Amino acid sequence: MPRHAYRASLLDFHQDATKVGLDGDGAKVASHIRFVDDGLLIVEDGKIAYAGAFEEELINGDTVHDFRGKIICPGFIDTHIHYPQMEMICAYGEQLLDWLKTYTFPTERKYSDKTYAREMAMICIRELFKNGTTTAAVFCTVHPESVDAFFEVAETHNMLVIAGKVLMDRNAPEYLQDTPERAYDESKALIEKWHGRGRCLYAITPRFAPTSTAAQLEAAGRLRREFPDVFVHTHLAENKAEVEWVQELFPEARSYFDVYKRFGLTGRRCIFAHCIHLDDTDMHEFSDSRSVAAFCPTSNLFLGSGLLPLQRMREMHVLLTLGTDVGAGTSFSMFQTFHDAYKVSQLQGAKLSVEEGLYMATLGAAHALGLDDRIGNLDVGKDADFVMLDPTATELQQLRWATPSPLSDRLFTLFMLGDHHNIFRTYVHGAEVYARSS
8 A cells, every 4th residue: 555644633642541541540541642733644554654743854755635624533443333223223212121122133133134234234334434433343143144244344444343243042032043052153153264354353242141041151151262362242231120130040140240250251352331230349340350341321321221330430440432332322423422421421420521532432442452552543553543533514613613722622522512524534444434525
């Protein structure tokens, strides 16, 4: 790939922000932010070759793409999304368990058709790029065809994704159930086919504890022991009725989190969506194991699931990231995810700064997932996954951005008012994958 040079403002975090981050003292993240008003980003062979102040002598005859007035930041990382649920986003009127039965399961049935799954994967990935998201942890369906379809589309863009086949062998329609043996065999075949191929990474994906028997969770744990560098991706303590159901199904376990722990499905590279209804013991064990929490505020509010206890999780040093959870979540946008996260924190008397939100969506997520050697900021040598933000996409934003105020205040306004209109360009591994039409 040829060299490309981009002149714009630069916004990211120093790598040492990972030493404090949201698993220590989130307020300290602000001191690790980097902003270069007149910056230069040089990309070569899909990697960042330079990021810093604009200097003419660095150009070496390259054409400079002049985007002054725009802000380059690392691509956003969405740690929990269901691509098959995209077509049922904003389905009306139910809480979690009834919502699954009424809307989700019938929709996921369609994904046994690989051609259909591929069409939906193309739409999903276009929406991610349109919203500045360059990496996502993705639920597919129980069908291996749905996994192949998603990875194949991601591979055409050289996109870094984490995805996997859903495991369900009970408490779901028969047309969506597998068995412990099928879950193991099909997942193993998909791991061997996709994990580490290009920028594709695999996640062992039990839907949630109520839809897997102990035998199936044991099979999932066996896969993790055999392939220790793959991810685990599931749901945890989203809804009070769900938590009570888990207690009935697994009476020997101390808690919902303990169910996963007993089968070896906690720890590094294990992503748990929601995590709203955890007690202090769970939070201590969650933090000690370096498990990853995906905070999905648009989903939690839409389904009435509850408010994530942000301040308590900070105190317990839990690794926090952001997930859209489409389609229970109502937007692909990390801006909208942040502004609902901010409101959730406000309702509980806590504060969530824009710096913390940006960290959770970029370097913090990369660090939590063990990928911060590859993505998450604009350091030289990292993969050139970045987004170009337009902070003045609307008349109201133009007014607010022009008002004299500290950078933090202006960025906060951008994140609170922002949506896909503020994504001017998106780049994956150095290649432009989205450009706003106007």
